[in-house]
Amino acid sequence: MDQAKGQRLILTAPDIVLLTLLLVTTIALARLRNLVAVIMLLGLYSLLMAVLWVSFDAVDVAFTEAAVGAGVTTILMLAAVALIGREEKPHRHNPLGPLLIVVATGAALIYATAEMPRFGDPDAPAQQHVAPRYIEDGPRETGVPNMVTAVLASYRGYDTLGEITVIFTAGIAVMLLIGARRRKREGDQ
Amino acid sequence: MSEHLVLRVVAKLLIPFILLFALYVQTHGDFGPGGGFQAGVIFASAFFLYGLIFGVENARRVVPPVVVRGLVALGVLIFGGTGVAAMLMDGNYLEYAVFAEDPAAGNHIGIWLVELGVGVTVSAAMIAIFLSFTGRQG
Incomplete structure (x- = not known):
């Protein structure tokens, strides 16, 4: 809780503005039925998140959020909408049941945050476990000044290998499910 | 062919710089923010821009699906x-x-x-998904 060291324990005014915009975007997302507008708002959501990550000093995450969330997925989802149509189908179910589940889950999550350490708390378990060793020895052991890269590619190399295997599988699966049909149709002609 | 003249000119100007930025992020992930994942996505986005402006058929000629399939595996x-x-x-x-x-x-x-490896697989997988989605209309 030592703020003199320069640790940020509270949200600043820009953070609160960004979080408010995030909330407004989310509510608008839930209410919209036009899928193209939904995709645009999802891009906006990612952009707001990216700015928030920068504000939290998580530059690498912000970079990924901006490139993937606001950039590539927007285009991929637009391509998907071109295949499935622009309008969401009207709902026919009673919204009360799902609403009850969502409210209960939300209440449980908010209740759980009361037990979490404060934002940026240096005494939090997440900051006490292996993080100090990575910060102190990482640059010397790996020769890489960017700690995020050192952790991702070296200390957590197995995890990253698993991650790109997931992306590999996703690419192959989309090619098999959607890409193959085109070739078959061309063969018919 | 003169449709979207401004878009075509701007895209032609931008694509080399987007590709160059992707390569910068790829090779300087150890010193600055970024790394293979972000670089792969930026590289793919330059290709998306090309596909959106100049048509998917032209994009397929630039990077044939066979090459993309090979690159997805090559990165892993x-x-x-x-x-x-x-x-x-x-x-x-x-x-x-x-x-x-x-x-x-x-x-x-x-x-x-x-x-x-991460950069190659991510960019190729993104391009593969893009080509699959857009290829179905043609």
């Missing part, structure tokens, strides 16, 4: 191969320290190779 092979190479040099799987006399220098080499 580079990553996995780096691990196997470490084993062949009497280290553990993905133990980069054996790549050079100095463990830190070895780690640096290993990280560079692994990030290259």
Whole structure:
């Protein structure tokens, strides 16, 4: 809780503005039925998140959020909408049941945050476990000044290998499910 | 062909810089923010821009789907191969320290190779998904 060291324990005014915009975007997302507008708002959501990550000093995450969330997925989802149509189908179910589940889950999550350490708390378990060793020895052991890269590619190399295997599988699966049909149709002609 | 003249000109100007920025992020992930994942996505986005402006058929001619399929696998092979190479040099799987006399220098080499694998697979997978989605209308 030592703020003199320069640790940020509270949200600043820009953070609160960004979080408010995030909330407004989310509510608008839930209410919209036009899928193209939904995709645009999802891009906006990612952009707001990216700015928030920068504000939290998580530059690498912000970079990924901006490139993937606001950039590539927007285009991929637009391509998907071109295949499935622009309008969401009207709902026919009673919204009360799902609403009850969502409210209960939300209440449980908010209740759980009361037990979490404060934002940026240096005494939090997440900051006490292996993080100090990575910060102190990482640059010397790996020769890489960017700690995020050192952790991702070296200390957590197995995890990253698993991650790109997931992306590999996703690419192959989309090619098999959607890409193959085109070739078959061309063969018919 | 003169449709979207402004878009065509701007895209032609921008694409080389987007590709160059992707390569910068790929090779400087160890010093600044970024790395293979972000670089792969930025590289793919330059290709998306090309596909959106100049048509998917032209984009398919630039990067044929056969090449994309090969690259999706190649990236994982580079990553996995780096691990196997470490084993062949009497280290553990993905133990980069054996790549050079100095463990830190070895780690640096290993990280560079692994990030290259990530970049190749991510960009190729994104391009593959884009080509699959857009190919169905044609």
